[in-house]
Amino acid sequence: MTIIQFPKDMKWGTATASYQIEGAAKEGGRGVSIWDTFSKTPGKVANGDNGDVACDSYHRYEEDVEMMKDLGIDVYRFSVAWPRIFPDGTGEVNQEGLDYYHRLVDKLLANGIEPMCTLYHWDLPQALQDKGGWNNRETIDAFVEYATLMFNEFSGKINKWLTLNEPWCISFLSNYIGVHAPGNHDLQLATQISHHLLVAHGKSVQKFRELGIDGEIGFAPNTTWLEPFSNRQEDIDACNREIGWYIEWFMDPVFKGTYPTFMVDWFKKKGVELVIEDGDMETISQPVDFLGINYYTGHIARYKENEGLLDWELVEMNYDRTDIGWPIFPEGLYNVLTRIKESYGDVPIFITENGSCYNDEPEKGRVHDTGRINYLEQHLTALSRAIASGVNIKGYITWSLMDNFEWAEGYTMRFGIVHVNYRTLERTKKDSFYWYKQTIANNWFES
Numbered sequence: 407m408t409i410i411q412f413p414k415d416m417k418w419g420t421a422t423a424s425y426q427i428e429g430a431a432k433e434g435g436r437g438v439s440i441w442d443t444f445s446k447t448p449g450k451v452a453n454g455d456n457g458d459v460a461c462d463s464y465h466r467y468e469e470d471v472e473m474m475k476d477l478g479i480d481v482y483r484f485s486v487a488w489p490r491i492f493p494d495g496t497g498e499v500n501q502e503g504l505d506y507y508h509r510l511v512d513k514l515l516a517n518g519i520e521p522m523c524t525l526y527h528w529d530l531p532q533a534l535q536d537k538g539g540w541n542n543r544e545t546i547d548a549f550v551e552y553a554t555l556m557f558n559e560f561s562g563k564i565n566k567w568l569t570l571n572e573p574w575c576i577s578f579l580s581n582y583i584g585v586h587a588p589g590n591h592d593l594q595l596a597t598q599i600s601h602h603l604l605v606a607h608g609k610s611v612q613k614f615r616e617l618g619i620d621g622e623i624g625f626a627p628n629t630t631w632l633e634p635f636s637n638r639q640e641d642i643d644a645c646n647r648e649i650g651w652y653i654e655w656f657m658d659p660v661f662k663g664t665y666p667t668f669m670v671d672w673f674k675k676k677g678v679e680l681v682i683e684d685g686d687m688e689t690i691s692q693p694v695d696f697l698g699i700n701y702y703t704g705h706i707a708r709y710k711e712n713e714g715l716l717d718w719e720l721v722e723m724n725y726d727r728t729d730i731g732w733p734i735f736p737e738g739l740y741n742v743l744t745r746i747k748e749s750y751g752d753v754p755i756f757i758t759e760n761g762s763c764y765n766d767e768p769e770k771g772r773v774h775d776t777g778r779i780n781y782l783e784q785h786l787t788a789l790s791r792a793i794a795s796g797v798n799i800k801g802y803i804t805w806s807l808m809d810n811f812e813w814a815e816g817y818t819m820r821f822g823i824v825h826v827n828y829r830t831l832e833r834t835k836k837d838s839f840y841w842y843k844q845t846i847a848n849n850w851f852e853s
């Protein structure tokens with residue numbers, strides 16, 4: 407057995423997102439979001455599920471914070487529903503929305519838990535989508551207006567801010583692959599949206615600095631890893647294109663002020679012409695205080711001409727998979743983190759999402775999710791390797807505190823360390839909750 411020990415200042419946390427847990431979709435003055443619209447479009451979400459009720463955390467947040475207190479976490483990563491603050495996306499502010507987040511943040515602070523606030527976790531006000539959404543540069547200004555209000559309203563209470571969660575999902579998964587809201591299938595549109603998202607990020611960081619807000623700000627790209635099937639250059643290049651689509655496409659602009667040429671050239675071959683306005687790249691590359699990294703899975707892959715967007719195919723290696731079908735690939739987390747350090751230096755990093763889908767149900771009041779514990783052990787070991795290799799890891803925030811609305815999968819896929827009965831809304835702490843609690847208390851675990 408091996409003891410995996412973490413640095414004494416390591417921060418431990420859990421993560422959720424507004425549309426996935428809050429419910430109360432028509433309460434408290436909340437406006438309509440694109441996920442309300444998308445989830446109610448037939449065929450988009452498993453079983454026609456939607457976030458109308460979800461985990462009802464809008465009403466049950468006190469119970470949820472008490473669970474976090476019992477867990478012993480240092481930080482809770484949540485997101486604010488933009489349509490609760492600006493029901494029409496801009497203009498009139500909804501005080502009831504602000505009041506809800508004050509109640510949540512005050513409860514966290516009263517329990518010694520630091521709030522980490524994600525400003526945008528995919529629930530765009532429908533009113534803005536009706537005017538072109540992220541493809542319309544006016545949405546950038548609306549986001550800065552929203553961020554400015556939140557910075558001023560919660561300055562002194564919230565000290566860790568994330569502008570965007572998973573811009574790859576917001577742009578490419580939602581507007582090219584099309585499985586998330588609003589469900590477009592247009593590479594030019596998706597790529598231009600990815601640029602507007604980065605400008606919105608940069609402008610809100612500029613505003614954060616101008617206002618002199620205490621605290622730190624960053625963003626949370628999602629990542630993946632493809633290991634080349636062979637050492638043939640074509641396999642290596644193919645894997646680098648997929649990795650680059652998640653990592654360099656979003657991090658080069660922020661940390662280097664330029665898009666990665668190999669990806670620009672590839673997209674140009676596919677007919678994409680990115681429109682970059684004067685000053686955009688300077689805006690995007692505002693220094694951030696920390697980087698959030700989301701990682702779930704990786705694969706073995708090889709070059710295949712004219713396959714998909716980036717000319718690669720998976721090679722089935724019969725890795726164990728979680729219940730959502732994603733391979734368990736912890737070495738990918740190590741590879742992602744060391745690649746980021748090599749490319750961007752000593753930027754402080756929080757793992758802002760890492761977790762697994764296991765759909766175990768309660769038996770006699772317990773949920774024996776041993777698969778999730780194994781996943782956590784493997785990925786925390788990979789994280790420990792990255793720390794030993796000099797990666798500046800500040801904390802680990804697992805996805806998720808509780809089972810919740812998993813986007814296109816609806817409620818069929820469970821990522822929580824707490825089980826939620828969606829009929830009764832009863833929470834049941836899983837075995838992984840108790841494993842994570844002990845790991846946090848020790849700041850080590852025995853693998």
Ligand SMILES: N=NNCCOCCOc1ccc(-c2cn(C[C@@H]3NC[C@@H](O)[C@H]3O)nn2)cc1
Nearest residue numbers: 423426572579583585628700702759805812813
């Ligand atoms: N690359 N090519 N793909 C081609 C085919 O894709 C089809 C589907 O793709 C994807 C890719 C990624 C995801 C995903 C989900 N989560 C989990 C959430 N993270 C934020 C938080 O809200 C969690 O719920 N993270 N990532 C889903 C679907």
